[in-house]
Amino acid sequence: MQLNGSEILMQCLLEQGVDTVFGYPGGAILNVYDALYKYSDKIRHILTSHEQGAAHAADGYARASGKVGVCMATSGPGATNLVTGIATAFMDSVPMVAITCNVTLPLLGKDSFQEVDIAGITMPITKHGFIVKDVTSLAETVRSAFRIARSGRPGPVLIDITKDVTAAVTDFEPQQPALYLENPTPKYTEEDISQAARMIREAKKPFVYVGGGGVISGAYKKIRELVSKIDAPVCDTLMGKGVIDGHDPHYTGMIGMHGTKASNLGVSACDLLIVLGSRFSDRQIGSPRTFAKNAKILQIDIDDAEVNKNIHVDRALVGDLKEILEKLLPEISPSVHEEWMRYIQELKKKYPLCYAKDRLTCPMVIEKLDELTGGQAIITTDVGQHQMWAAQYYTYSRPRTFITSGGLGTMGYGLGAAIGAKTAEPDKTVINIAGDGCFRMNMNELATASRYGIKVIEVVINNQVLGMVRQWQTLYYGKRYSATVLNDKVDYCKVAEALGCRALRVKNPEDLEPALIKALQADGPVLVDCVIEEDDKVFPMVSPGTSIEDVFDEKDFHNQD
Numbered sequence: 001m002q003l004n005g006s007e008i009l010m011q012c013l014l015e016q017g018v019d020t021v022f023g024y025p026g027g028a029i030l031n032v033y034d035a036l037y038k039y040s041d042k043i044r045h046i047l048t049s050h051e052q053g054a055a056h057a058a059d060g061y062a063r064a065s066g067k068v069g070v071c072m073a074t075s076g077p078g079a080t081n082l083v084t085g086i087a088t089a090f091m092d093s094v095p096m097v098a099i100t101c102n103v104t105l106p107l108l109g110k111d112s113f114q115e116v117d118i119a120g121i122t123m124p125i126t127k128h129g130f131i132v133k134d135v136t137s138l139a140e141t142v143r144s145a146f147r148i149a150r151s152g153r154p155g156p157v158l159i160d161i162t163k164d165v166t167a168a169v170t171d172f173e174p175q176q177p178a179l180y181l182e183n184p185t186p187k188y189t190e191e192d193i194s195q196a197a198r199m200i201r202e203a204k205k206p207f208v209y210v211g212g213g214g215v216i217s218g219a220y221k222k223i224r225e226l227v228s229k230i231d232a233p234v235c236d237t238l239m240g241k242g243v244i245d246g247h248d249p250h251y252t253g254m255i256g257m258h259g260t261k262a263s264n265l266g267v268s269a270c271d272l273l274i275v276l277g278s279r280f281s282d283r284q285i286g287s288p289r290t291f292a293k294n295a296k297i298l299q300i301d302i303d304d305a306e307v308n309k310n311i312h313v314d315r316a317l318v319g320d321l322k323e324i325l326e327k328l329l330p331e332i333s334p335s336v337h338e339e340w341m342r343y344i345q346e347l348k349k350k351y352p353l354c355y356a357k358d359r360l361t362c363p364m365v366i367e368k369l370d371e372l373t374g375g376q377a378i379i380t381t382d383v384g385q386h387q388m389w390a391a392q393y394y395t396y397s398r399p400r401t402f403i404t405s406g407g408l409g410t411m412g413y414g415l416g417a418a419i420g421a422k423t424a425e426p427d428k429t430v431i432n433i434a435g436d437g438c439f440r441m442n443m444n445e446l447a448t449a450s451r452y453g454i455k456v457i458e459v460v461i462n463n464q465v466l467g468m469v470r471q472w473q474t475l476y477y478g479k480r481y482s483a484t485v486l487n488d489k490v491d492y493c494k495v496a497e498a499l500g501c502r503a504l505r506v507k508n509p510e511d512l513e514p515a516l517i518k519a520l521q522a523d524g525p526v527l528v529d530c531v532i533e534e535d536d537k538v539f540p541m542v543s544p545g546t547s548i549e550d551v552f553d554e555k556d557f558h559n560q561d
Helices: 005-015 027-038 051-065 083-091 118-125 135-150 163-167 190-202 220-230 261-269 321-331 338-350 362-373 385-393 414-424 436-442 445-452 467-476 492-498 509-521 554-560
Strands: 002-004 020-024 044-047 069-073 096-102 128-132 156-162 169-171 206-210 234-236 251-254 272-276 296-301 315-318 378-381 430-435 456-462 502-506 526-531
Touching: 002 005, 005 027, 005 135, 005 163, 020 051, 020 414, 027 069, 027 096, 027 163, 044 414, 044 445, 051 069, 051 083, 051 096, 051 414, 051 436, 051 445, 083 096, 083 118, 083 156, 096 118, 096 135, 096 163, 118 128, 118 156, 128 135, 135 156, 135 169, 156 163, 190 272, 190 296, 190 315, 190 321, 206 220, 206 261, 220 321, 234 261, 251 261, 251 338, 251 385, 261 338, 296 321, 362 385, 362 430, 362 456, 362 509, 378 385, 378 414, 385 430, 385 456, 385 467, 414 430, 414 436, 414 445, 414 456, 430 436, 436 456, 445 456, 456 492, 492 502, 492 526, 502 509, 509 526
Parallel strands: 020 044, 020 069, 069 096, 096 156, 128 156, 206 234, 206 272, 234 251, 272 296, 296 315, 378 430, 430 456, 456 526, 502 526
Antiparallel strands: 002 169
C-alpha cells in the first residue's frame, strides 16, 4: 500500500507494540503530528511541558514496563532538549527510541532555521543514531532502531528524519516483529560454567552483589534461587533494587558510598564476590585498590566492555544473565554457611539504619510511605539526599519498582519518570520523591499530570538547600555553603495549585500520616511539601576515593568532631 513517511512511522510504531509516545510538536515534525492526529485511537500522545520531560517520561515508561519507551521532538532546540534525557537512559541501559525531525534535505547542512546535527550531538550517548533521508529506507530504519534498543545491553537509539521524508509517499509492506530477540553471542564455554560453579562450591564466605542487570535481564527469580541455594548474604546497587526482596534475611542492603555497614564490611570480608549485572561504578566500589581485597571475584554481565574495566576479576562469564544462571544453578549443590551468615547477621544487628524520631525527617516520610503502601508502590526519585534515603528506607520486594537516575545523576528526572511509569502501570501507586532543588528544575511537568489526570504523588523534601552538595560542603569544604542555599519566597504548594494539582504541607511528624493518606486517596495528582531541617545528612557514608571498609555513620561522624 502507498503511505507517506509519517504514516509509515505510525504503522511501524504499531508493529512494535507502541501504545504511548511522549513529545512536543514544532515546525519540522508537523507532518508526524498530523499523522498522530489520525492515529489517535491507536497511539496515545502525551504532550509534556518540556521536551526533557518527554524523554524522562519515555524512560520511566520503559523502566516500569520493560518495553521500549518512545519520545519525539522537533528540530533544533526541540531535539537538543531531549539530550539530557537520552544521556540518562544511556547511562542506565534503558531501551528508548527518540524520534526527531529535521529540516528538509536541501536545507540540511546549511545552518538553516532550527537546524542542528542531533545525530552527531547524541552519538556518544546512544547505542546507534540514524538519519533518514530517503522515505524508502524509513520502515526498516524504525524496525532496526527498536531491535537495537531492546537487544543485548539495552539503550537509547535516535532516529532523525528530514521533513521531506515525512511527506514523501512510497510503498509500505507491514511486518510482524520478531517474537524473540537474539542476544550477542555468549563469550563463555561449558568449562567456564564448571569453573564458576567450582569457585562457588569452594567458597567459605561467598557474597552476592546485584546490579541493574538483575532487573533488565528478568533474572530476579534465578538470582533469588542462587542466594538461597548457596546460603549467601546479598547486597544491591542503586540500580539493582527490588531484585532481592528487602525482607529476605540474606539481604544486607545497598553497597557503596551510602550503603549499609553490613554490606560494605561484609563485601570487604568475603572470600568470593559473585557480581551479577553490575559495572562496578565508582560510587559502589570506593577505592578500586582495596575493593573486596580478600575475595576472588566472579562477574557475570552481558557487556564484555565492563569486564576488567574498573575492577580486575578472577573469572567472567559474558552473556545473558538469566541464561547463564539457568546453566549454572544445576551445577551447584545446596550449601550452608552458618558461621559466615551469623557474622553478617551480627553486622546487621550492630549497625542498623537509624534517624532522629523527634522531628520530621525524610527517612520518616519514606518509612511511612512504605507502611501505607505495603511496599507495593513504584517509587521514582530525583537525585540527592532524598534519593539515597528512598533507596535505604523503602522496602522493595519486586524489580521495576525503584526508578531513579543512577549513572548520570539527573536532577529533575523523577517527575517526568513518574508520569511515564504511571502511564505504563496505571493500576499501581506511583510516588516521586524529590528534593526542593530538583523539583525546581522540571516542576512544570505537574501541568502535564493535571492535564491528563495522571495520578502521581509528588513528595517534595523541602530543606531549602541543595542537600547533598551542602553535606559535602559541611564535610569537606569547611562549611562554606557556596550557592547551595534556596531560602527564597517560592511556595511549592501554590505552584502546584496553580498548575492544577492538589497540594498539602507537612511540618510535624503528627501531620505526616493524615497528609499521606489524603494524597494516596486523591483522584488526581497531588504535591506533598515536607519541610525538614537543612542540615540532615545521609548516613552511612564513605568518603570519595576511600575504601568502602572505612564507612562511617552519624555516631562515627560526631565522635570525629
